[in-house]
Amino acid sequence: MKQQRTERRAVKIAALKKKQASEKRNRVIGIVTGSVAAVGVLALVVTMVVTNGTPKVSPDAIEITGLQNYADVIAGHVEGAVDYAQSPPAGGEHAAAWLNCGVYTEPVPNENAVHSQEHGAVWVTYDPAQVSGDDLETLQSSMPATYSVLSPQPGLQSPVVISAWANQVELDGVNDPRLQDFVDKFWQAGDSPEAGASCSGGLDGPGRIA
Known part of the structure; x- marks a missing residue:
């Protein structure tokens, strides 16, 4: 009986250790995933700030x-x-x-x-x-x-x-x-008298490929 209790206890301890190891592994994965996502979001924010922060040349x-x-x-x-x-x-x-x-x-x-x-x-x-x-x-x-x-x-x-x-x-x-x-x-600016008027629906010249 004592031997059986010892064996059962060993099985429970092994199962507990396995559960703890699994939980630790999941926590690490979660931290890494969260860090990668945070870095990606930060990079996107920086890109948007740089892009939008650069004034378009007149x-x-x-x-x-x-x-x-x-x-x-x-x-x-x-x-x-x-x-x-x-x-x-x-x-x-x-x-x-x-x-x-x-x-x-x-x-x-x-x-x-x-x-x-x-x-x-x-x-x-x-x-x-x-x-x-x-x-x-x-x-x-x-x-x-x-x-x-x-x-x-x-x-x-x-x-x-x-x-x-x-x-x-x-x-x-x-x-x-x-x-x-x-x-x-x-382009669509400058001195054009009718900038923005249609550039299709008119006449096709010879050799138009696009």
Whole structure:
């Protein structure tokens, strides 16, 4: 009998130790999990504070080297071809139908693209003899998702030219940081007479792929 009691007691002690070990393990897991969650929340809070705490640069404060601004650009609908002062144009009289914004593999009609500029779109043209392959893919990926037109224009005075209504910059290439500066300053803003008007539902030029 004494031996049986001893055995039962040993079994109870072993079960108690096992229970205590399990509870200790669960407490450790809980502490670790809670710590990881706390660190994650803290990181999220810090990210939000840093992001929201950084004031957005005003477009008026963005300075772009080589920016050409053309004063007194006239808007208005006309029929037929227009003799523009710049090539590619940076605003002026234009066709009644705007060009649907997007990526084109062929030159687009100036008169329709200028109408898109009037609606706040930026127009990026490139010389296909200087920009192709990976460079062209880089340029395409740099374009805003909306309110932008990308099209080739053989014989450009520089590899890439970015234009908006009454403003234009000749870029050194597809990685020129002034491209993004120009977008930040003039995309759906700047001097556009009708910024925010539609950039779809108009005319598709030749070679539209996106």
